[in-house]
Amino acid sequence: MRTALPARLSARVSAAAALALIPAALVASAPAASAATAMATRPASFTASAKSVPITSTVTFKAQAQQLRAKTWRATPGATATVWFDQDGAKANTAMRTIKADAKGNFSTSFSASASGVWTIRLAPTATLQASTSAPIRVNVTIPASTRPASGSWNCPSWAPIKGNASSHIYHVPGGRYYAKTKPEICFSSPAAAVRAGYRASKA
Structure with missing residues (x-):
């Protein structure tokens, strides 16, 4: 003979049974949905005005923020990026400056050359755009006698x-x-x- 379950316990069992009917794949994929729909990005045409300069000279870096839409790379106006510098002999990269793209997605910023090292620019992620990093550019700084x-x-x-x-x-x-x-x-x-x-x- 079965014994009737108390009303509260019966409600809990029913709720658990209902959750068990939800496909596991659907539950697992839910948190990743927003990341999967974020568009790919890239800092295109990252350049330096010179790759070998005397110390204290000005070096200007330029790039364009782009996003992949319908299999076509398009400019991203107003995108945020950070310029990073990995100085020779230093322990880690250093964030030098955060900048915003203009109405055509273009970045331009200048620094006084103080040491040799590698420069990159990184696009910040948003709710709809993925993060990305440019190819590195090495700038050698010479010191006059x-x-x-x-x-x-x-x-x-x-x-x-x-x-x-x-x-x-x-x-x-x-x-x-x-x-x-x-x-x-x-x-x-x-x-x-x-x-x-x-x-x-x-x-x-």
Whole structure:
């Protein structure tokens, strides 16, 4: 003889039985539906104005945000992207700047060259667009052996910190006794560069 189930328990059993009738494939695919419908994207025509430049020169990067619609790549106005830089010897990529595409989907941004490394641009994902990353571009930055300081300046640039005195042909390194008191006529990138130019080290 069967014993009647309490009303609350019977309701729970009925609900569980109803859920069991829902096809497993339908339940599994539901959360992925939005991702599956997001369109593919790409940062097309990613370029640099130069791939080998002296330090502190300006390098301009350009690209166009595109999305794949009906098997055709089309511009994506207003898309958001981030420019990344992987400096030689650095531990990880660094996000340098976030920019927005213009009305034609075009990006353009400039940086002062400070070190050699690899640049990429990454399109941010949205509810309807997938994320994507450009092919990398390597930019080599060269460091001249010497440079002239700004007129009247007592300082040398950080990449050429060695102060040279033209009249004595003596050079002074940071931390030296007369370094702060020397107004440079020329700045060298290294002591070796100063020696090659005919300068000798300060004895103090």
